[in-house]
Amino acid sequence: MTTSQRSDPDTVQSAVDGREPFHFHVLATDHATKARLGLIQTPHGPVETPVFMPVGTRGTVKGVTPEMVRDTGARIILGNTYHLYLRPGHELIGRLGGLHRFMNWPGPILTDSGGFQIYSLGKLRKLTEEGYAFQSHIDGSSHVMTPERCINVQEALGSDIMMCLDECTSYPGDRSTIESSLDLTLRWARLCASVHRSHDRALFGISQGGVYPDLRKRGIEALGEIGFDGYALGGLSVGEPKELLYDTVSHAAPLLPPDKPRYLMGVGTPEDILECVAQGIDMFDCVMPTRNARNGMLFTNRGKLVIKNARYRDDGNPLDDQCGCYTCRNYSRAYLRHLFIAREILAIVLNTIHNITFYMNLMNGIREAVRGGYFDSFRKTFLESYRANNEEDAE
Amino acid sequence: MTTSQRSDPDTVQSAVDGREPFHFHVLATDHATKARLGLIQTPHGPVETPVFMPVGTRGTVKGVTPEMVRDTGARIILGNTYHLYLRPGHELIGRLGGLHRFMNWPGPILTDSGGFQIYSLGKLRKLTEEGYAFQSHIDGSSHVMTPERCINVQEALGSDIMMCLDECTSYPGDRSTIESSLDLTLRWARLCASVHRSHDRALFGISQGGVYPDLRKRGIEALGEIGFDGYALGGLSVGEPKELLYDTVSHAAPLLPPDKPRYLMGVGTPEDILECVAQGIDMFDCVMPTRNARNGMLFTNRGKLVIKNARYRDDGNPLDDQCGCYTCRNYSRAYLRHLFIAREILAIVLNTIHNITFYMNLMNGIREAVRGGYFDSFRKTFLESYRANNEEDAE
Numbered sequence: 001m002t003t004s005q006r007s008d009p010d011t012v013q014s015a016v017d018g019r020e021p022f023h024f025h026v027l028a029t030d031h032a033t034k035a036r037l038g039l040i041q042t043p044h045g046p047v048e049t050p051v052f053m054p055v056g057t058r059g060t061v062k063g064v065t066p067e068m069v070r071d072t073g074a075r076i077i078l079g080n081t082y083h084l085y086l087r088p089g090h091e092l093i094g095r096l097g098g099l100h101r102f103m104n105w106p107g108p109i110l111t112d113s114g115g116f117q118i119y120s121l122g123k124l125r126k127l128t129e130e131g132y133a134f135q136s137h138i139d140g141s142s143h144v145m146t147p148e149r150c151i152n153v154q155e156a157l158g159s160d161i162m163m164c165l166d167e168c169t170s171y172p173g174d175r176s177t178i179e180s181s182l183d184l185t186l187r188w189a190r191l192c193a194s195v196h197r198s199h200d201r202a203l204f205g206i207s208q209g210g211v212y213p214d215l216r217k218r219g220i221e222a223l224g225e226i227g228f229d230g231y232a233l234g235g236l237s238v239g240e241p242k243e244l245l246y247d248t249v250s251h252a253a254p255l256l257p258p259d260k261p262r263y264l265m266g267v268g269t270p271e272d273i274l275e276c277v278a279q280g281i282d283m284f285d286c287v288m289p290t291r292n293a294r295n296g297m298l299f300t301n302r303g304k305l306v307i308k309n310a311r312y313r314d315d316g317n318p319l320d321d322q323c324g325c326y327t328c329r330n331y332s333r334a335y336l337r338h339l340f341i342a343r344e345i346l347a348i349v350l351n352t353i354h355n356i357t358f359y360m361n362l363m364n365g366i367r368e369a370v371r372g373g374y375f376d377s378f379r380k381t382f383l384e385s386y387r388a389n390n391e392e393d394a395e
Numbered sequence: 396m397t398t399s400q401r402s403d404p405d406t407v408q409s410a411v412d413g414r415e416p417f418h419f420h421v422l423a424t425d426h427a428t429k430a431r432l433g434l435i436q437t438p439h440g441p442v443e444t445p446v447f448m449p450v451g452t453r454g455t456v457k458g459v460t461p462e463m464v465r466d467t468g469a470r471i472i473l474g475n476t477y478h479l480y481l482r483p484g485h486e487l488i489g490r491l492g493g494l495h496r497f498m499n500w501p502g503p504i505l506t507d508s509g510g511f512q513i514y515s516l517g518k519l520r521k522l523t524e525e526g527y528a529f530q531s532h533i534d535g536s537s538h539v540m541t542p543e544r545c546i547n548v549q550e551a552l553g554s555d556i557m558m559c560l561d562e563c564t565s566y567p568g569d570r571s572t573i574e575s576s577l578d579l580t581l582r583w584a585r586l587c588a589s590v591h592r593s594h595d596r597a598l599f600g601i602s603q604g605g606v607y608p609d610l611r612k613r614g615i616e617a618l619g620e621i622g623f624d625g626y627a628l629g630g631l632s633v634g635e636p637k638e639l640l641y642d643t644v645s646h647a648a649p650l651l652p653p654d655k656p657r658y659l660m661g662v663g664t665p666e667d668i669l670e671c672v673a674q675g676i677d678m679f680d681c682v683m684p685t686r687n688a689r690n691g692m693l694f695t696n697r698g699k700l701v702i703k704n705a706r707y708r709d710d711g712n713p714l715d716d717q718c719g720c721y722t723c724r725n726y727s728r729a730y731l732r733h734l735f736i737a738r739e740i741l742a743i744v745l746n747t748i749h750n751i752t753f754y755m756n757l758m759n760g761i762r763e764a765v766r767g768g769y770f771d772s773f774r775k776t777f778l779e780s781y782r783a784n785n786e787e788d789a790e
Contacts, residue, residue, distance in 0.1 A: 059733060063740040065721075088708070088733040096711050096729055104725045313483070316491050326460075330499045334491055338454060338483040345458040345743055 019043035021200035022160065022229055024261050032376040034254065034280035037367055040261055042108040042160040043200050044100060045075065049261060049282035050366050052273065052359045053078045053110060055290060058087070059103040061356070062290050063348040066105045071326065072353060073360030075107050076160075078285045081153055082114030082121070086136050086143075090156040098158030110285070111159035112265070113150050113206070119168040127167065129184070147191040155198050163232065164192040166206040171240045178210040186222045193226050202229035204263060207252060210235055211244045216252045230261040230283075237266040237286075246275055253280040270299065270362055270386060274379045277366055289359045293351035296340045299358035301382075303390030305333075307351070312337045325357035326350075414438035416595035417555065417624055419656050427771040429649065429675035432762055435656055437503040437555040438595050439495060440470065444656060444677035445761050447668065447754045448473045448505055450685060453482070454498040456751070457685050458743040461500045466721065467748060468755030470502055471555075473680045476548055477509030477516070481531050481538075485551040493553030505680070506554035507660070508545050508601070514563040522562065524579070542586040550593050558627065559587040561601040566635045573605040581617045588621050597624035599658060602647060605630055606639045611647045625656040625678075632661040632681075641670055648675040665694065665757055665781060669774045672761055684754045688746035691735045694753040696777075698785030700728075702746070707732045720752035721745075 020041045028037040038049040054061050054069060056077045061069050069077065079099055084090060093102050099109055115132070118124060122143075123135040131146035150165040166185040169178055185208045196203045205223035209215030223231060233252055236245055249264060253276075256262045263283035264276050273284055289299065296307040300320035305312075307319075315333035327336070327350040339347035362382070369378035415436045423432040433444040449456050449464060452475045456464050464472060474494055479485060488497050494504055510527070513519060517538075518530040526541035545560040561580040564573055580603045591598045600618035604610030618626060628647055631640055644659060648671075651657045658678035659671050668679055684694065691702040695715035700707075702714075710728035722731070722745040734742035757777070764773035 058737050058739060059730070060739050060741040063744075065741065065744065087737060088729065092709060092729065095709065096727060102727070102730050104730075314487060314490065332491060332497070334483065334487065335454070335497050335499075342453050342482060344453060344455050345740060346455040346460065348740055349458075349460065349744065 019200065020046075022202040024230065024259070026259065028371055030278075030370050030375045031373060033278035033379075035277045035366070035370045035375045036280055036282065037370040038261065038282055040076075040108075042076075042202070044106060044108040044160050047076045047108055048367055050273075050277045050363055050370075051076060051283050052363045053283065053285040054356050054359075055080070055285055055287045056103070056105070056109075057287075058083045059093075059099065061352070062294065063345075063352045064356075066103065068326070068349075068353055069105070069356065070107070072356040073364060074356060077105060077107070077109055079103075079109050079111045079157065079159070080114065080117060081111045081150065081157070081163075082117035084111075084157060085114060085145075085153050086138055090153045094156035094158070098156075100158055108160040109158075110161035110283075111154045111157055111163065113163040113165040114145060114153075115150075115166050116168050116266075118145060129187070131165070131188075147188040148195045151192050151195045151203070155196075155201070159201060161202045161204060161230065162196070163204050164189045164206050164228075166208055166234055168238075169208070169210060169235060171210070171235075171238045173210055175210075175212060175215075178208070178212060179215055182208045182215055182219050186219060189223060189228075190226055193228065204228055204230040204232050204261075206232045206234040206265070207256070208235045209252075211240060211248050213248075213251050216248065217255055220252065220255045224257055228260070230263060231256045232263040232265050232283075233281075234265050236264065237268055237272075242272075245272070246279075249276050249279045249281065256280075270359075271383060273362065274366070274383065277370075278375070278379065289355035290352055293355040294348050296347070296351065298336075298351060299355050301385055302388050303386050307333065307337050307340050309337075319354055320358070323354065323357060323361065325354050327354040327357075414595065417597040419625065419654070421654070423766055425673075425765050425770045426768060428673040428774075430672045430761070430765045430770045431675055431677065432765040433656065433677055435471075435503075437471075437597070439501060439503040439555050442471045442503055443762055445668075445672045445758055445765075446471060446678050447758045448678065448680040449751050449754075450475075450680055450682045451498070451500070451504075452682075453478045454488075454494065456747070457689065458740075458747045459751075461498065463721070463744075463748055464500070464751065465502070467751040468759060469751060472500060472502070472504055474498075474504050474506045474552065474554070475509065475512060476506045476545065476552070476558075477512035479506075479552060480509060480540075480548050481533055485548045489551035489553070493551075495553055503555040504553075505556035505678075506549045506552055506558065508549075508558040508560040509540060510545075510561050511563050511661075513540060524582070526560070526583075542583040543590045546587050546590045546598070550591075550596070554596060556597045556599060556625065557591070558599050559584045559601050559623075561603055561629055563633075564603070564605060564630060566605070566630075566633045568605055570605075570607060570610075573603070573607060574610055577603045577610050577614050581614060584618060584623075585621055588623070599623055599625040599627050599656075601627045601629040601660070602651070603630045604647075606635060606643050608643075608646050611643065612650055615647065615650045619652055623655065625658060626651045627658040627660050627678075628676075629660050631659065632663055632667075637667075640667070641674075644671050644674045644676065651675075665754075666778060668757065669761070669778065672765075673770070673774065684750035685747055688750040689743050691742070691746065693731075693746060694750050696780055697783050698781050702728065702732050702735050704732075714749055715753070718749065718752060718756065720749050722749040722752075 040047040057080045121137045126133040147165040154162040167181045205228035209219045261282045264281045301322045312333040318328035369375040435442040451472045516532045521528040542560045549557040562576045600623035604614045656677045659676045693700045696717045707728040713723040764770040
C-alpha cells in the first residue's frame with residue numbers, strides 16, 4: 001500500500017471512525033534464524049506476528065463463541081469466502097453490517113479467496129481465463145467466480161485482509177501444468193488488484209509454482225511488481241512430503257518482500273509452524289487445532305493426547321498442566337473423556353478452547369523468544385518436550 | 396428432617412465446611428391462587444422457588460458450560476442417576492470428588508432416581524419386590540437397581556436433593572396396576588429413607604397413583620408418615636391429556652405437606668408451569684428448553700419461534716426483544732438461522748443459552764409476581780402475549 005492510497009475515500013472514512021488502515025512493521029529479527037517479530041495494524045485492531053489464525057469457516061469458529069476464541073489469545077480469525085458466498089450469501093451479510101457484526105467478532109478477519117474450496121468441495125465445471133464456473137456443494141446451483149467478483153465478495157463481507165483468487169493445483173503436478181497455472185494466477189492477481197477499492201483493508205497476493213524453485217521465484221517477482229499489502233505462499237500443504245514443504249518455504253520466503261507480512265496458507269502442525277517461523281513466515285492458518293479438538297485429539301506440551309484412551313478414565317489431572325485455559329483450569333481428563341465418549345456437545349466446546357489455546361500459547365512463546373533473542377533454543381526445547389510422549393505415533 | 400438429625404456426622408462436617416444443611420421456608424403465599432414463594436437452602440447454596448431446573452443428563456447441560464448455565468439465572472440443575480450410574484459410573488465420580496466437582500457446577504444439584512430411565516431407555520428384564528433388573532441401553536450389560544442402591548448411588552454422586560426409587564407406570568394404566576405399583580413405591584420409599592445417611596442432603600419422596608384421586612391421597616399420606624424433606628408428584632406428564640394433568644395437580648398439591656417443597660417432575664411448557672405454580676408447586680424440571688433449542692424451536696415472549704423459517708433469513712433483530720441473554724444481546728435471527736441451517740455447533744450453544752434464559756426469566760417473573768401479590772394478572776398477561784404469535788401452532 002502506497003502513501004498516496006491513504007487519501008482513498010474508504011481510508012478517510014476509517015480515519016474518521018478512528019480505525020487504523022492496514023499496515024505492517026517488522027519489530028525484531030532473530031539473529032540465529034530468519035524468524036521475525038512484527039505488528040500488523042488493521043481497521044479492527046492490531047495483530048502481533050508470528051500469528052496463527054483459527055479458522056472460522058462459516059461465520060463461526062466451530063463450537064465456540066467469539067469470547068471463547070478471544071480468551072484463548074486469538075486476535076485474528078479466518079473466514080471462508082466460498083462458504084459464506086454460498087450460504088448465507090455475502091450480500092445478506094453485507095446488508096446486516098458485514099461479517100464482523102454478523103458473527104460478533106470485533107477483531108480482524110482474513111478471508112481466503114475461495115479458490116481452494118471451489119477446487120476441493122464444489123463441483124468444478126469449467127476453468128477459463130475468466131474464472132471458475134462451478135456448482136455449489138450444498139444445492140448444486142451454478143456459479144461463476146471471477147477474480148473481480150472474488151474481491152467484491154470479500155469487500156462485501158468487510159474483510160480486513162483479502163486474498164487474490166488463485167488457481168489451485170494438486171501435488172504432484174507436472175511442470176507445464178504448474179507453470180500455466182502460475183501464469184493464470186498472475187493474470188488474475190492483476191485483475192484483483194485493479195478492482196480493490198477498500199484500501200484501508202489489505203489485499204494479499206498468492207505465490208504459486210508448486211515445488212519448482214524457479215517458478216516460485218518468477219511468480220513472487222511478478223506479484224511484487226503488481227504490489228500487494230502482503231504475500232502468501234499457496235499451493236503447499238497439499239500432500240507433498242514435509243521436506244519439500246520445508247525446502248520450498250526455505251527457498252521462497254526470503255524472496256518475499258521483507259517489509260510485508262508473509263503468510264503460509266493452510267499450515268500446520270506445531271512442528272511446521274516452528275520450522276517455518278525460522279524461515280521468516282509471519283502468518284499461519286490451519287483447521288488442525290479445531291478439527292482435532294472435535295476428534296478428541298488434544299495438543300499438550302508433551303505431545304498429542306487421544307482423550308478417548310482408557311488410561312484417562314480415572315485421571316483427575318488437567319489435560320496439560322502447563323496450560324491455563326478454561327478447560328485445563330476447570331476440568332479433568334476423566335471428565336473430558338466421559339464427555340467425548342458420551343458424544344456430548346460440551347466435549348467439542350472444551351476441546352476446542354484447549355487446542356486453540358495451545359496454538360496461541362505456542363505463538364506467544366515464539367514471539368517472546370524472537371523478542372528475547374532465544375528463538376532457536378525455544379524451538380529445540382519445545383520440540384523435545386512435545387515429541388516426548390506423543391500419542392499420535394502410538395495410534 | 397428433624398432437629399436431632401443435625402448431629403449426624405455428615406451434617407457436622409458440612410457445618411465445619413460452612414455449608415448449610417438442606418431446609419426450606421415458605422416466604423409468601425399468593426392471595427388469589429395457591430402460588431407460593433419459597434427458599435430452599437442446600438449445602439451448595441440457596442434456591443428461590445418456584446424454580447425450574449435445567450436438565451444436565453450426563454454431567455452437562457447439553458451444549459453449554461456451567462458458567463453459561465449460571466449466567467441464564469439458573470441456580471440448581473438436575474442430573475440423571477441412571478445415565479451417570481452407567482457411564483462414567485457413580486464410583487468414579489465419587490473418587491474424583493463428586494458430581495459438582497466433576498462437572499464444575501458449584502451450585503445445587505438434584506438427582507432423579509433413574510427409575511424412569513430404566514423403564515423408558517433400559518431393557519427392563521425383571522421388576523421384583525427387591526428392585527429393577529435391567530440391561531444397559533449402552534452396552535447391554537446387566538444391572539440391578541434396588542431402592543437402597545439407588546440412594547447409595549446418589550450419595551456417591553454427592554447430590555443435594557435425592558429422589559426415592561419409584562415404579563413408573565404408563566398412561567393409561569388400569570386401577571389395579573396403578574394401585575399395586577403405588578404400594579411397591581411406598582415400600583421402596585421406606586427402604587430409601589432407612590438407608591439415607593447424608594442428612595445435610597435432602598431425600599424427596601415421590602407420589603404415585605396415576606390420575607386416581609383416592610390413590611394419590613393415600614400415597615401422599617403414607618409418604619408423609621415416613622417423613623421426607625420434600626415431595627414430588629411423579630407419574631405425570633407421561634402422555635395424559637392436559638386437563639388430567641392439571642386436575643391431578645390441583646387435587647394432589649394441596650395434600651402435600653405445606654412446609655416442604657413440592658416438585659412436579661418432568662413438567663413442562665411455560666403454560667404448564669404457570670398453571671401448576673398457581674396450584675402451589677414449587678419445583679419443575681423438563682428437557683423442553685434444552686431439547687427444543689437443539690431442534691431450533693426457540694421460546695420468546697411472543698410465543699415459540701422456528702428459527703429455520705425463511706422469514707428470518709434477513710432478520711437483523713434479536714430473537715426476543717424483551718430478552719437480555721447473551722444470544723439476544725449479540726446475535727441476529729438471521730445469524731442464528733444461518734448457524735442452524737449450516738448445522739453449526741454454535742447454533743446449539745446460542746439457542747440453549749436463550750431458551751434456558753427464557754425459562755429463568757419466566758420463573759423470575761413468577762417469583763416477583765408472587766412477592767408483589769399480582770401473580771394472577773402476571774399469568775394472564777404472560778399467556779396472552781405468549782400465545783399471540785406462536786409458530787408452534789403453525790407448524
